[in-house]
Amino acid sequence: MKDPSIRRSLALFRAFRHEQEDPEACYSLLARDAADQVEAYGGPVKARTVVDVGGGGGYFTEEFRRRGAGAYLFEPDVGELGPKPPAGSVVADGYLLPLADAVADVCFSSNVLEHVADPQTFLSEMVRVTRPGGLIYVSFTNWLSPWGGHEWAPWHYLGAERARARYRRRTGRPAKHTLGENLFAVHIGPTLRQVRARDDVTVVSARSRYWPFLAEAVAKAPGLREFATWNLLLILRRCPP
Template identity: 80%
Template sequence: MKDPSLRRSVTLFRAFLRERQEPERCYALLARDAADQVERHLPVNGKVVVDVGGGAGYFTEEFRRRGAQAFLFEPDLRELGARGAHGAKPPEGAVVADGYLLPVATGSADVTFSSNVLEHVADPQTFLSELVRVTRPGGLIYVAFTNWLSPWGGHEWAPWHYLGAERARARYERRTGTPAKHTLGVNLYKHHIGPTLRHVRAREDVTVVSARSRYWPFLAESVAKVPGVREFTTWNLLLILRRCP
């Protein structure tokens, strides 16, 4: 996969900064970008796509627009209904389901897709194993996540998480006067790039097609290769894996 353009990265970053004010625009743009990344490796028209933890369904809807049979599995009812305030409903057929135990037959998906979910699961290896299980041999697994030492690792209380999670969370609540959405060890976890890469590379049921920064506009694969440095510079790790026969 060639490096994305600087213009694309700037556009996504600007949308991210306006995520709270313009969620529809932000996530629709992100969904188109993610679907483009998948289609560089496998056209999705006519394919079965399983969207795990896809929230309000922006990714599922984008894959359906491209002709895929896409299905949304989301464990959090609040996330599933997040678009209600904007007059939109989640995709038809969305299922409330845990990513550790998907109600999906083994080997039934051509693409298993997970965007910014891994940092919210306590057991990433079990979660990844379930994504692999439901993917057919030769199919793709798309996993992107924000690692803990990324400038955005603390989510709404970043970048103050570098000074400690509890301190950062308390600062956010004092400054905004509202409870923080995320709590370390409850719905946000300290996952790192190095251990994640070592785990997927050691697996015998997948091969690594691509391991790169999801948003970085240049040297996107190179920044993910340098131990230590990659934990800060990658920002968001994108893994594209292929299920082995």
């Protein structure tokens, strides 16, 4: 996949800046962009089975369905589903999906890995439900990126508790995320080593999800990648048994 354009990166950045007041526009754009990435690596999703793990309000599921996929949303937090989740949505933990082995052509997870306490078990479950030859799409915001602290970034560089306290003083409300409860410090180097050590997947690509140039090169630079990548995108292929 060629590096995306600067124009595309700027559009996503502008959408993220207005996420709180206009989530519909933000996540609809992100869903279209993510579906484009899936199709760039795995071909059209039409008539294929897509499993969306932790997809929140269902923006990704709905976009895959618009493209003709049989897409299914599995979300553990009822509050994240919103008032009108996609039909057939299932409340389910990503550690234990209520699916048989090898049922998905594409197993998809956008910005979920940093919200689970055991990323490797989460990944293993995604691999389990993907058919041999199928695609696994995983992106996550690494802790040391400028957005690692989510709504209280970039002050997380000075410590999580200090950053959360500052957020409360500034906004008058508690932060949504708490380190060690629903946000975890996931790093690129250890994650890549663990994934590459697996014998049930091959790494098709490891790249910055939003970076407009040298997206794969940035993710290959130890140290630098932890700060410059912003968000790591892993494209994995399920190996034959």
